[in-house]
Every structure is written in C-alpha cells, then in structure tokens.
Amino acid sequence: MIVLETSISCVKVLSPKVFGDDRGYFMETFRDDWFRENVADVNFVQDNQSSSGKYTLRGLHYQLVQTQGKLVRVISGEVFDVAVDVREGSPTFGHWVGEYLSAENRKQLWVPPGFAHGFMVTSDEAEFVYKCTDYYHPDSEVSIAWNDPLLAIDWPIPDSTNPVVSEKDELGCSLAAAPSFPYEKA
Numbered sequence: 001m002i003v004l005e006t007s008i009s010c011v012k013v014l015s016p017k018v019f020g021d022d023r024g025y026f027m028e029t030f031r032d033d034w035f036r037e038n039v040a041d042v043n044f045v046q047d048n049q050s051s052s053g054k055y056t057l058r059g060l061h062y063q064l065v066q067t068q069g070k071l072v073r074v075i076s077g078e079v080f081d082v083a084v085d086v087r088e089g090s091p092t093f094g095h096w097v098g099e100y101l102s103a104e105n106r107k108q109l110w111v112p113p114g115f116a117h118g119f120m121v122t123s124d125e126a127e128f129v130y131k132c133t134d135y136y137h138p139d140s141e142v143s144i145a146w147n148d149p150l151l152a153i154d155w156p157i158p159d160s161t162n163p164v165v166s167e168k169d170e171l172g173c174s175l176a177a178a179p180s181f182p183y184e185k186a
C-alpha cells in the first residue's frame, strides 16, 4: 500500500498493491498494523456501503458526537470524493481535498475526524464502501451545503445538471453557520 499526500497533511490517499495473474487480481484493502503505523493509530468499529446513480451527491456530513474518521473506497464505478476541514483554528479550516476514487484506480481516501465528508457519483452507478472509527450518531449529524459558495467545491457536474441529493442535504447549512470542532494538531 502506498500513501500519497494531499493539500491537507492529515488527509491521505492510499493506493493498494495489486497482484494480477491470469485469474484476475488480489489486493489487501486494509491491514490494522500497517494503517496504525503509516496513517493513523485508530480503531475501526463500523463498515458502511451505499449504492448511488450518476450525479448523486451524498454529504457533506460529519458528527459532533462520536466524531468519525472514515476510510473510503469505491468497488464499482467512480466518485469524486471530498473532505472538508471543519476544525476551528485549523490552518486549513474550510479547505477541501477532492479525489476521484474508482473500482479501476482502487484508491482509498483517509478522512480524519474533524472533517466533513461527501462524494458525487461520476459513473452511471457507484458502490461506495467505507470503514468508520466510531458509531453512527444521527442526533449530532451536521449537513453542510454541497454548494456552499465559501467552500466553492469544484464538483465535476455540468452547469445545466443538478445533483441528486436527499431532503436533509437540500437543507444543508453553510460552513460559516455550522458548529465546528476544536483544532488539535495531529
């Protein structure tokens, strides 16, 4: 597994070693000891999976209680995946990282606690799977508007197309109005 840096130091892209042969391929998608040593010393307690059609946009979400770190990847199709720094006092507060994750590139993105997360599907459909470092806590979930002008996230969607979003995400708030986390240097 190779770790690639992003414009926000604690957000990492992981690229797995793929063993191909005449049957197909094999790759290790997660190793606890390697991850603790090379990315973050965390426990994962919940795995999630979602399936979405083209231009579906899920996010930008985070939890104030049981703040979740997420290790995300795509097993079918392609998404544009985004992590936004929502840590009050962080030198990169309000900055975002965007990465194409796909079944083809097999890349993973590590989204640490303290970040809002979302993705938009760029293929006809996408199966999205991810590990979380804490349990779902819907009562403390915050939804930041995907099109917050202060974030100015460059979603790869034609101007004439609206993304498919949930009612909850339609009502997402601006980052300026969202509750944040105290910044603790990693």
Ligand SMILES: Cc1cn([C@H]2C[C@H](O)[C@@H](COP(=O)(O)OP(=O)(O)O[C@H]3O[C@H](C)C(=O)[C@H](O)[C@H]3O)O2)c(=O)[nH]c1=O
Pocket (backbone or CB within 6 Å): 048, 050, 058, 059, 061, 062, 070, 117, 118, 119, 136, 166
């Ligand atoms: C997240 C979650 C949801 N649910 C239930 C609650 C709803 O009945 C249904 C759909 O939930 P929601 O619309 O919040 O799903 P997404 O919009 O995909 O939410 C996710 O979107 C972005 C990409 C994230 O990073 C988060 O993991 C998560 O917020 O699944 C659960 O039972 N457990 C869970 O952990």
